[in-house]
Amino acid sequence: MLSFLSKRLLVALLVCVTVSALSFGLMFLSGDPAIAIAGSGGRAEDAEAIRVAYGFDRPLVIQYLDWIGSALTGDLGQSIYFNVPVTEIIGNRVGVTLTLGFISFLVALVIAVPLGIAAALRPNGWIDRIALVIAVSGQAIPSFWLGLMAIVVFGVWYGMVPISGAETWQGYILPVVVLSYYAIPELMRITRSGMIDVLATDYVRAAKAKGLPMHLVISRHALRNAVLPLVSLAAVQLGQLLSGSIVIESVFALNGLGRLAWESLLRSDLPVVQAIILILSLLYVVLTTLADILNAVLDPRLRGAS
Amino acid sequence: MAELSTQAARPSIWRKMRGNTGALIGGTLLAVIVLIALFAPLLAPHDPVAQDLTRRLLPPFWHDRSVPEHLLGTDHLGRDYLSRLIYGARVSLGVGLGVILVSGAIGITLGLLAGYFGGWVDMVISFAITTRLSLPIVLVALAAVALGGASLTTLITVLGLLLWDRFAVVTRAAAQSLRHQEFIMGLRAIGASRARILFLEILPNMRATILVVVSLEVANVILLEAALSFLGLGVRPPTPSWGLMISEGRDNILFDPWLIALPGTALCLLVLAVNLFGDGMRDITGPVRK
Numbered sequence: 001m002l003s004f005l006s007k008r009l010l011v012a013l014l015v016c017v018t019v020s021a022l023s024f025g026l027m028f029l030s031g032d033p034a035i036a037i038a039g040s041g042g043r044a045e046d047a048e049a050i051r052v053a054y055g056f057d058r059p060l061v062i063q064y065l066d067w068i069g070s071a072l073t074g075d076l077g078q079s080i081y082f083n084v085p086v087t088e089i090i091g092n093r094v095g096v097t098l099t100l101g102f103i104s105f106l107v108a109l110v111i112a113v114p115l116g117i118a119a120a121l122r123p124n125g126w127i128d129r130i131a132l133v134i135a136v137s138g139q140a141i142p143s144f145w146l147g148l149m150a151i152v153v154f155g156v157w158y159g160m161v162p163i164s165g166a167e168t169w170q171g172y173i174l175p176v177v178v179l180s181y182y183a184i185p186e187l188m189r190i191t192r193s194g195m196i197d198v199l200a201t202d203y204v205r206a207a208k209a210k211g212l213p214m215h216l217v218i219s220r221h222a223l224r225n226a227v228l229p230l231v232s233l234a235a236v237q238l239g240q241l242l243s244g245s246i247v248i249e250s251v252f253a254l255n256g257l258g259r260l261a262w263e264s265l266l267r268s269d270l271p272v273v274q275a276i277i278l279i280l281s282l283l284y285v286v287l288t289t290l291a292d293i294l295n296a297v298l299d300p301r302l303r304g305a306s
Numbered sequence: 307m308a309e310l311s312t313q314a315a316r317p318s319i320w321r322k323m324r325g326n327t328g329a330l331i332g333g334t335l336l337a338v339i340v341l342i343a344l345f346a347p348l349l350a351p352h353d354p355v356a357q358d359l360t361r362r363l364l365p366p367f368w369h370d371r372s373v374p375e376h377l378l379g380t381d382h383l384g385r386d387y388l389s390r391l392i393y394g395a396r397v398s399l400g401v402g403l404g405v406i407l408v409s410g411a412i413g414i415t416l417g418l419l420a421g422y423f424g425g426w427v428d429m430v431i432s433f434a435i436t437t438r439l440s441l442p443i444v445l446v447a448l449a450a451v452a453l454g455g456a457s458l459t460t461l462i463t464v465l466g467l468l469l470w471d472r473f474a475v476v477t478r479a480a481a482q483s484l485r486h487q488e489f490i491m492g493l494r495a496i497g498a499s500r501a502r503i504l505f506l507e508i509l510p511n512m513r514a515t516i517l518v519v520v521s522l523e524v525a526n527v528i529l530l531e532a533a534l535s536f537l538g539l540g541v542r543p544p545t546p547s548w549g550l551m552i553s554e555g556r557d558n559i560l561f562d563p564w565l566i567a568l569p570g571t572a573l574c575l576l577v578l579a580v581n582l583f584g585d586g587m588r589d590i591t592g593p594v595r596k
Binding site for chain 2: 011014017018019022026027118136137139140141142144145147148149151152155236239243244247250258262265266273276277279281284285288
């Protein structure tokens with residue numbers, strides 16, 4: 001277990017370093033960040049002044065080490081647009097994204113897992129067919145479009161929910177519905193296929209044969225093993241919900257991280273964009289690493305394999 | 307016991323039948339959309355970018371105020387909506403194919419190398435896959451397009467460089483299982499070159515697997531392009547992209563919700579067609595782990 005843990009953590013650490021270098025390097029994709037900040041109409045002297053002021057004239061490696069060094073102490077630089085620390089701006093916005101992401105994730109799990117189990121118990125039964133329709137449509141409908149249509153129908157026509165903003169909790173209803181609908185298909189499919197595999201095993205057949213009631217067969221024997229692939233996928237999905245809410249936040253005018261990143265891109269506020277990419281990537285690494293460790297705890301067979 | 311055996315037998319037959327009808331419906335729908343995209347100049351009644359400010363926001367045919375020349379109405383600049391929808395199919399399919407060519411080439415090559423050679427090659431490539439997966443796709447794509455200058459070429463390059471992971475994961479697994487098969491061992495024994503074994507023997511054996519990934523990824527790319535264009539950092543106006551049309555119609559959704567309903571429906575139909583086709587192929591050719 002200890003060697004599995006240390007190997008896994010080492011990989012996670014290496015990924016973090018690479019990801020940080022990538023999000024740092026992204027800033028230089030435009031060629032010269034000083035010109036990007038000065039704007040296309042900016043004069044050469046302005047760009048030169050910016051280059052010196054932000055230290056862009058130093059070697060790249062030094063700039064990166066400087067940036068990552070400050071990031072480790074919790075300093076992600078200054079926003080060029082607002083001229084306040086990036087951490088302060090992000091701190092104001094991160095709550096909305098986390099709330100939206102976690103609630104949507106929980107809603108998706110609460111719907112997808114029971115539906116997946118029910119579908120697996122009777123493949124091709126009516127529940128399975130409904131589940132299939134939900135999965136197929138959920139994967140085909142673009143979430144930003146579903147959000148807009150929901151605003152038209154429930155916000156404008158029926159006036160049931162506020163059409164934008166998250167000043168009240170009702171503002172979260174539509175975004176959560178849309179985001180969880182996006183996450184449900186894959187979670188449900190993996191629960192269903194995991195359950196079907198497990199239900200065909202000898203130990204489940206033995207449990208049935210000894211006369212154990214079906215709900216106990218499922219909860220004591222089947223679900224524990226079917227849940228293993230679900231844990232990994234759930235971590236991936238939660239990461240995607242947190243980072244993928246960028247489009248939904250802009251549709252519903254929610255002031256979260258995604259919208260902040262988009263606005264910052266439009267006003268060339270690169271330090272903010274870098275910081276958000278870094279934070280979301282690290283969050284993803286942490287989530288997937290935790291899922292791997294959790295899986296190893298749940299399934300002793302995995303510890304030897306890795 | 308009797309119940310158990312019928313339960314076990316039913317899914318496979320049903321799944322295959324359902325898969326085939328799905329593939330049939332999806333394939334037909336996809337073929338229709340591809341034909342529409344190919345013959346767009348012949349089918350479109352108007353120039354998709356020609357503006358007529360005297361005929362702005364005309365409604366589609368089911369409204370009273372509609373005019374027969376503009377079957378599906380006009381947008382806020384008086385451009386014919388049907389023509390824009392028809393040309394929009396070209397953008398979605400074109401970006402889908404372009405990205406798949408780039409991402410497929412990268413992902414399949416990396417997956418083949420990692421799966422066939424194993425060892426440190428596999429370690430390095432697997433690490434690259436893990437790193438790629440932890441990057442937030444939409445955000446990185448937005449940033450890259452914004453900084454690299456929004457154009458169709460940038461969009462295709464950026465998405466191609468970002469979306470190779472599933473190709474790599476799947477070909478890696480397939481190459482791992484093929485590597486120990488007898489015919490490959492035999493080829494090695496007679497001294498066939500590595501390049502020949504990899505690209506002329508192993509690769510053709512994965513055709514079915516790769517086809518399934520292609521369909522999954524095309525759907526993914528089409529949705530991403532729409533989302534990026536919707537956010538204003540994908541396809542540039544006045545090119546008629548369905549995502550861009552939804553974004554342009556957004557200001558008028560209060561009184562003219564059909565402006566977003568139509569391109570959205572087109573997107574759903576296309577993605578549905580690709581997914582049904584892909585799912586059907588997966589069922590017919592055997593399971594693929596994502």
